[in-house]
Amino acid sequence: MKVSYGIHLFLSLVSLFILINVYQYLEKLKSCSCFLEKQNPHYKINVDFLQLYQILEIISLFIFVTFLGIYKRPFGIGSRASRKTGMKFFILLSAILFLFITGYVSYQSLLLYFMSKKDCQCLNEWPKYIVYVQGVFNSIYFLRLLLLFIFVCILFVFNFMK
Numbered sequence: 001m002k003v004s005y006g007i008h009l010f011l012s013l014v015s016l017f018i019l020i021n022v023y024q025y026l027e028k029l030k031s032c033s034c035f036l037e038k039q040n041p042h043y044k045i046n047v048d049f050l051q052l053y054q055i056l057e058i059i060s061l062f063i064f065v066t067f068l069g070i071y072k073r074p075f076g077i078g079s080r081a082s083r084k085t086g087m088k089f090f091i092l093l094s095a096i097l098f099l100f101i102t103g104y105v106s107y108q109s110l111l112l113y114f115m116s117k118k119d120c121q122c123l124n125e126w127p128k129y130i131v132y133v134q135g136v137f138n139s140i141y142f143l144r145l146l147l148l149f150i151f152v153c154i155l156f157v158f159n160f161m162k
Contacts, residue, residue, distance in 0.1 A: 012065050016058065018130060023054040025127035032122035038115065045111045046104075050131065053105050057134075095145060102142040109135020 026047050029035050039045060109131050116123050 009065065012061055015061055018127075019054050019058050019061070022127040022130045023051055023058075025125055026051045026054065026131075028122055032120065034120040035115070035123050038120060043111055045115060046108055049104065050108055050112075053101070053134070056101070095149075099142065099145045099149070102138040102145065106135050106139040106142055109138070 029045075029047050112128065112131055113135070116128055
């Protein structure tokens with residue numbers, strides 16, 4: 001086992017620990033009376049979605065660790081052309097899905113940030129900062145994807161107008 005693989009596994013375990021703590025923090029928010037009372041009725045925080053996002057992060061972490069172990073092994077089923085077409089569709093579909101998820105996580109994290117300004121003991125724990133960091137990075141990722149889609153659309157428009 002290489003040292004770099006061991007370091008990746010250690011960092012993955014640390015990430016898993018943090019993600020599980022954030023998930024538990026969000027679970028506690030569901031029963032926190034001051035959090036529930038101080039929410040704006042028009043802008044409620046979707047804690048279930050934030051928990052789902054944590055689960056998606058945990059799953060992606062497991063996929064990363066799995067691919068880390070098998071990335072040098074050759075694999076592939078089907079012809080090269082069918083794999084290429086399927087991969088293009090998968091990339092487009094996943095980009096649209098990531099655009100929605102990152103935008104919504106950014107929005108929910110921003111709402112949590114504005115809610116945390118109020119005095120609420122169960123809201124003011126360290127995992128909230130992880131949610132903020134996820135929100136900031138998801139905002140950056142959302143803007144990158146959005147600008148990429150706009151750029152691709154502009155390229156299509158100019159190429160088909162010739």
